[in-house]
Amino acid sequence: MLVYLIRRLVNVVAMLLVVSAVTFGIFFMVPKITGSDPALLYVGKIADKAAIEGIRHKMGLDKSIIEQYLLFLKGIFAGRDYSTGVDVTHCSAPCLGYSFKTERAVWPVLLDRLGVTTSLAFGAAVLWLVFGTATGVVSALRRRTLLDRFTMTTALAGVSLPIYFTGMLASAIFVYQLGWFPHDYVAFTDDPVAWFQNLLLPWITLAFLYAATYARLTRATLLDVLGEDYIRTARAKGLGERTVIGKHAMRSTLTPILTVFGMDLGGLIGGAVLTETTFNFRGLGYEAVAAISASDLPVIMGVTLFAGFFIILANLLVDLLYAVVDPRVRLT
């Protein structure tokens, strides 16, 4: 178990290194190909040569790409100093550099945005996990009935709807026509009730999309599992249907659902780009889109790494949970 954990952690670090190296490589190479100068982005277009050279030196942009990458890594673990020779700016431990545009350090900005995104992701995740799997189970147990057909058709429709369309549609009806929900983000610490009210519509919209996938997945997996021999054995030894389904069948049904859940949740925390854009929430995804349209490389880099980190972390947690849920899985 411990060996497994250590091996996985090493794996996580290795994956992050690869993701960061690739991201770094692409976004710091592209300006070279297209002939734009990152130093110019820091100081603005109207700057004299000396100022540009100064910033280039300060940000380390005059070094080779490998040196720059190593400095970037050092910044994350140990912090780094930006020095012009005269004055020194210290960027403390998890240092992801400074935004080209606002000149603010990237890390605090990302932390600041994380609250919005996690609120959005977790609330929606609870909703879709509960409703999605429940619908899937009911559908599988009442296979080929009208209810099954109805829920599965709805689920297929749900899978086929883009979130920004359902989001706008929901806003158009419930916010602008009926005036039921406000939706401007209010921090949980400021006002929990308003936080809940304002997030409800985005949660439902987001959860609907995902619940559809989960309902389909749950139904299909449960139907597969119900055909297995051990279920027949369980029934043959006289166990009640409730125990057979709840204790025996659900355990192995949950494994694939967990896999997908880990990937989805990780991806969502990494930036619910579309949802945030649709509902105008200033989370990580919103920040990323803004950074991209402003060619703000350090912020893009930061968000990509952040997002990759959450995806990988979620996958690790899921693999650990497997052992708890599915008795057939042994961690070695």
Added chain:
Amino acid sequence: MTTPIDTTGSAGPAETGPAPAAAPVKKIEGRSPGRIAWDRLKRDKVALAGGVVVMLLILAALFAPVLTSLFGHPVDEPHPDQINPELGLPKGAFGGISGDFLLGVDPTFGRDVFSRILYGAQISLLVAFLAAGVSVVIGVLMGVAAGYFGGWIDSAISRVMDVLLAFPQLLFSIALVSVMPNDLLGLSGSGVRMAILILVIGFFGWPYIGRIVRGQALSLREREFVDAARSLGAGPVHILLRELLPNLVAPILVYTTLIIPTNILSEAALSFLGAGVKPPTPSWGQMLSQATKIYQVDPTYMVVPGLAIFITVLAFNLFGDGLRDALDPKGN
């Protein structure tokens, strides 16, 4: 982004050669696996309906110039007389829908939405199909190689797939598309953007196909007919192309039809976020993005492209689902 992970069917290997009688029918007559699948598909009315809609959409996209000249107006032709100059919105109710403008006009310019939807379908379908092609080619090559050769080739390819799946794809795609130069490889304008979209979407899609193909190849390689071929002196190329690949056709076909709707959603999402083809070339996602500014007053311009995406994606999903059930050797 929803991922095309769907363990529903787990379409097992379709047998070549003497097919084991799938379902004993009245006539004792050999039926090829393809024939069995076609018979099943013919009975699945929902899947057929999906298929018909898909065909109609493809035809509509192909004959967009003809259809617009018959029922619409040239795509980029502005109709300022249809626009209220103060608000910048269509004069008529419901987005200016009339006998002359079947789906209304777009805000500000007053261009015919019907024509723009049709030309948008061209972009959407072309990007989705070609990107699916890219994913399938890379995915099948990598998957077969990983599954058949095993060993370090398998670990290397599997690691690459893991890393790619850990990438925040949507963020990365937007960033990549927006830093790419405007003319590349002798293409310019919309051509470049489309080529980049196809490559980016296709590249991030291949691990999904790769994983499935790898799993299938892994189990097929242990089968007797592969041993038989090997003992007859067949080389790896022969075994891969003539023995394994024909057995992989069914899952590849199914996942190709299921990856196309995902690609349509990805293209729309990228266009929605401003990383799609550049205006004035019309695309559905871009129309929805314009609609975000006005849907509170005039929802029609949001509903039309939204429904276009929905119907297209749903049709592909219905057809893909049906195809999977039809090709599933376990089904009946």
